Each structure stands twice: as structure tokens, then as C-alpha cells.
Amino acid sequence: MNKRQLVAADCDVTFDNLTRQLYASDASVYQIEPVGVAFPKSAQQASSVIMAAADAGVPVIPRGAGSGLSGGAIGDGLVVEFSRHNRQISDLDLEQRTVRCGAGVVLDQLNTFLKPHGFCFGPDVATSSRATIGGMIANNSSGARVPVYGTTADHVVSLEMVLADGRIENVGARYDSLGAERQMIAQLVQRHAAEIAEWMPPGMLKRWSGYGIERFLREPHDLTEIFSASEGTLGAICSAELNIVPRPREKGLGLVFFASVAEAMQATVELLPLQPAAIEHIDKPLFDQTKGQLHFQAARDLMELDTKPCEAILIVEFYGDVAERLVALSAMRLGLRTLICRNQAEMNLVWAVRKAGLSLLTGRVGPAKPLAFIEDAAVPPAQLPAYVAGLERIMNPMGLEVCYYGHAATGLLHVRPVLDLRTATDLAKYRQIADAVSQLVREFKGSLAAEHGVGIARTEYM
Numbered sequence: 001m002n003k004r005q006l007v008a009a010d011c012d013v014t015f016d017n018l019t020r021q022l023y024a025s026d027a028s029v030y031q032i033e034p035v036g037v038a039f040p041k042s043a044q045q046a047s048s049v050i051m052a053a054a055d056a057g058v059p060v061i062p063r064g065a066g067s068g069l070s071g072g073a074i075g076d077g078l079v080v081e082f083s084r085h086n087r088q089i090s091d092l093d094l095e096q097r098t099v100r101c102g103a104g105v106v107l108d109q110l111n112t113f114l115k116p117h118g119f120c121f122g123p124d125v126a127t128s129s130r131a132t133i134g135g136m137i138a139n140n141s142s143g144a145r146v147p148v149y150g151t152t153a154d155h156v157v158s159l160e161m162v163l164a165d166g167r168i169e170n171v172g173a174r175y176d177s178l179g180a181e182r183q184m185i186a187q188l189v190q191r192h193a194a195e196i197a198e199w200m201p202p203g204m205l206k207r208w209s210g211y212g213i214e215r216f217l218r219e220p221h222d223l224t225e226i227f228s229a230s231e232g233t234l235g236a237i238c239s240a241e242l243n244i245v246p247r248p249r250e251k252g253l254g255l256v257f258f259a260s261v262a263e264a265m266q267a268t269v270e271l272l273p274l275q276p277a278a279i280e281h282i283d284k285p286l287f288d289q290t291k292g293q294l295h296f297q298a299a300r301d302l303m304e305l306d307t308k309p310c311e312a313i314l315i316v317e318f319y320g321d322v323a324e325r326l327v328a329l330s331a332m333r334l335g336l337r338t339l340i341c342r343n344q345a346e347m348n349l350v351w352a353v354r355k356a357g358l359s360l361l362t363g364r365v366g367p368a369k370p371l372a373f374i375e376d377a378a379v380p381p382a383q384l385p386a387y388v389a390g391l392e393r394i395m396n397p398m399g400l401e402v403c404y405y406g407h408a409a410t411g412l413l414h415v416r417p418v419l420d421l422r423t424a425t426d427l428a429k430y431r432q433i434a435d436a437v438s439q440l441v442r443e444f445k446g447s448l449a450a451e452h453g454v455g456i457a458r459t460e461y462m
């Protein structure tokens with residue numbers, strides 16, 4: 001590889017060992033050293049370095065904060081890093097409800113900017129303090145409130161892209177760019193319309209393994225549908241015009257406690273007619289990590305976790321008509337007991353436990369860790385009880401501890417078997433589980449990658 005070609009580009013490029021090690025990992029289980037890391041300050045600089053990489057025959061890996069869980073932001077080529085710069089927010093239009101963001105803008109930064117205007121960005125990833133807008137679009141990230149806001153792709157109006165050959169193009173419904181490519185994709189997607197309808201039936205709110213072909217079928221003029229969720233494989237996002245939404249005026253939160261994960265899944269199906277903004281599931285392996293932690297004691301006391309044991313909890317949130325819906329929730333008498341939060345402070349305590357979920361889990365002591373590799377599968381919500389039964393059939397005979405948490409309202413459970421990948425036995429189990437779960441998800445016509453991306457972890461199953 002000719003490094004000189006990359007250095008000659010009008011962009012900061014670094015090849016030192018420390019930087020390459022720092023960018024060799026993301027939040028996945030993988031580690032791959034890049035040849036170098038570029039830090040563009042603008043679309044022109046990104047174009048210059050991507051063109052140089054193409055000339056030198058070096059693959060390009062666009063990267064945001066590196067919080068992705070599937071290994072999408074690492075590779076043995078040139079990492080093009082958008083989070084150091086590209087943090088401008090501009091063109092706020094409150095009438096049209098749109099704003100423009102550089103790819104490196106972090107979600108919390110955007111929401112802090114929008115708050116005084118009474119607006120926010122709808123999709124709410126748990127990594128909001130780190131995740132960049134570029135990474136969120138590329139993974140079509142979403143969060144707990146998908147029933148209300150949908151996913152990131154639903155809020156993309158237009159994108160400023162740098163393509164693999166260095167061209168800078170604006171794409172979106174009002175742009176006429178990339179006409180030939182658009183036509184080709186439209187024909188391809190049309191040709192497979194029946195298959196897409198069969199494998200991507202309506203009713204799955206989180207279903208993003210790669211390109212949004214079923215969205216493009218509905219919106220054949222809008223290439224943002226294809227670029228969103230493309231995980232950096234079709235080009236680099238330099239900036240985006242996004243839709244924003246008014247902040248909710250009224251929120252309410254209820255908790256339901258269960259003796260088993262299976263009962264919590266059954267209750268999720270029963271709760272859906274109440275049209276909650278979110279139904280989040282956490283289980284004992286997760287909330288047990290808060291034991292003895294001063295920071296979470298108030299939340300534990302509120303949930304009475306030390307005195308009234310349970311195996312699983314559903315956190316049910318409502319936006320609007322809160323009083324009636326919380327009464328309806330209590331009247332359902334689900335599970336072991338119900339708790340209604342009385343004020344915002346109590347809601348914050350509960351959300352802090354849910355938001356810290358993954359960090360709590362991965363912080364567990366010992367060499368075996370709850371691993372992310374089947375953690376992003378979603379099935380139609382009504383199938384959750386049968387899906388969990390299927391998972392238990394696969395993993396219970398292996399005698400594994402498994403953590404189930406996630407976005408139950410949309411059928412997405414972050415399932416993490418606890419494994420020690422330094423042992424041959426657990427490595428074999430890892431492979432066995434990955435194969436069996438991909439087959440199980442297929443049986444439910446679900447999606448193996450609902451919001452965390454396909455990345456390295458799931459490409460072989462697509």
C-alpha cells in the first residue's frame with residue numbers, strides 16, 4: 001500500500017501505532033488494526049482522502065464514535081473518522097421542523113441544542129452521550145420509543161454523501177442526483193418485490209439488516225432510504241438534514257414485576273393495546289448488578305428489589321392520556337405486582353438503571369462476560385413468548401446464564417449469553433448458539449439485526 005498517496009490528500013491522516021491500536025476496536029468483540037486513520041474536517045477533505053484511498057486500493061471504513069456493537073466501524077483499511085470534527089449544527093427551521101447536522105454531532109449535543117426550542121430528535125439510543133448522527137444513520141439506530149418515533153431513517157430528509165470514488169452528492173426526495181444508480185436500484189428492488197413482501201411483512205417496527213429495500217419500494221425517489229442503514233458500505237455521510245419532533249408534553253411510567261422472563265413476554269403482548277411509547281424489559285442478571293452500588297440504591301429501594309424478589313421487570317411508558325392509561329395498566333393486575341412512578345424524579349431513577357444496563361452487565365466480575373452476537377434479533381412482538389421459549393430450548397441445555405433485556409414493545413430483545421471466549425468449550429458454544437439463533441429468527445421471519453447493524457458479527461448469516 002502506498003501511504004504517500006494517502007498523506008498527499010488534503011486531510012489529516014495518522015499512521016502511528018497508538019492511533020491504529022485505538023481505532024482497532026469498537027464496542028464489538030472484534031479487533032482489527034487499520035492501516036491508518038483520517039480525520040476530515042469537511043466533505044471536501046473526506047472526498048480528497050477517500051479518492052486517495054481508492055487510488056491506492058485501500059478500503060475505507062467510515063467511523064463515528066465507535067459505539068457500534070457488531071464490528072461495523074473497524075477494518076484493515078483506512079478508518080475515516082467523523083467524530084473529531086464535523087460537529088456543526090445549522091439551518092434550524094422550526095416551521096418545517098428540520099435541522100442540519102454534521103456527521104460528528106453527538107445525539108445529546110443535538111438534543112441540548114433543540115431543547116430551548118421545545119424540540120428533540122425522536123430516536124433515542126441508549127448511547128446518546130456518544131453516538132454520532134453519522135453512526136446513527138448508518139446503523140439506522142433507534143431506541144425505546146420506536147412505537148412513537150420510528151427509527152433514525154424515518155427522520156432523514158437528505159444526506160450529503162461522499163461516494164467511494166470521491167464524488168460529493170446530495171441525496172433525498174427533492175434531489176435528482178444519482179439518477180442512473182437510483183433507476184438501477186429501483187429495478188432491482190421491484191424485481192424482488194414479492195420476496196421482500198414475504199420476508200419483510202408489516203408489523204415489525206425495528207428491522208434493519210442493511211439497505212432499506214422495503215422502504216425504497218415505498219419511496220423509490222428517495223435514496224436516503226438506501227443509504228440509511230448501509231453501515232458505511234455505500235459511502236460516507238458528511239452531513240444530514242433531519243426531521244425534529246416536539247418534546248412530549250406529558251409522560252407517565254409504570255413498572256410490572258414478574259416471576260419469569262416468559263411471563264414478562266406474554267404480558268408484553270397484552271400491554272400493546274394500551275399503545276405505550278415504550279415497553280422496556282430488564283431481567284435479574286441485569287438489575288442484580290446494581291446490588292451494593294450506592295449510585296443505584298435509591299432506584300433499588302423504589303423498586304423494592306431487596307425485599308420483594310422477582311426475575312423480570314417491564315418498564316411501561318406512556319406519552320399523553322397518562323392518568324387513564326396508568327389506571328388501565330394497574331387494573332390489568334399483571335405479574336407479581338405493579339408500581340406507578342409518582343413524579344419525574346422516580347422516573348429518572350428507573351431510566352438510569354435501564355440506560356446503564358449494558359455497562360452494568362459488561363462490568364460483571366470474572367472472565368465470562370455477557371456477549372453481544374445474538375443481541376440484536378427482533379421478531380414480531382406477538383411472537384416474543386414463542387421466541388424466548390425457542391431461545392431457552394437452545395441455551396438451557398448448555399447450562400448457560402443468559403441475560404434478556406431490551407425493547408419488548410418492538411419485539412427486540414438484547415439476549416446475551418455469558419461466555420468466556422478464552423476457552424475452547426465456550427468458543428464452540430458461541431458458534432453453536434449463533435447458528436441456531438439465526439435459524440430460529442428466520443422461522444419467525446424476524447430480523448437478526450434490528451438496530452445494532454449487521455457488521456462483522458452477522459454478515460455471514462445474511
Ligand SMILES: Cc1cc2nc3c(=O)[nH]c(=O)nc-3n(C[C@H](O)[C@H](O)[C@H](O)COP(=O)(O)OP(=O)(O)OC[C@H]3O[C@@H](n4cnc5c(N)ncnc54)[C@H](O)[C@@H]3O)c2cc1C
Pocket residue numbers: 026027061062063064065066067068069071072073082103124125126127130131132133134135136137138139140141142143144231232233235236237238358359451452453
Ligand atoms: C452500551 C451500548 C448501548 C447501545 N444502545 C443502543 C440503543 O439503544 N439503540 C441503538 O440503536 N443502538 C445502540 N447501541 C449501538 C450504537 O451505540 C449505535 O448503533 C450508534 O448509533 C452508533 O453510533 P457511532 O457514532 O458510535 O457509530 P460507529 O460505531 O462509529 O459506526 C457504526 C456504523 O456506522 C458506520 N458509520 C459511522 N459513521 C459514518 C459516517 N459518517 N458515514 C457512513 N457510515 C458511518 C460505520 O462504518 C459502522 O458501520 C448501543 C451500544 C452500546 C455500546
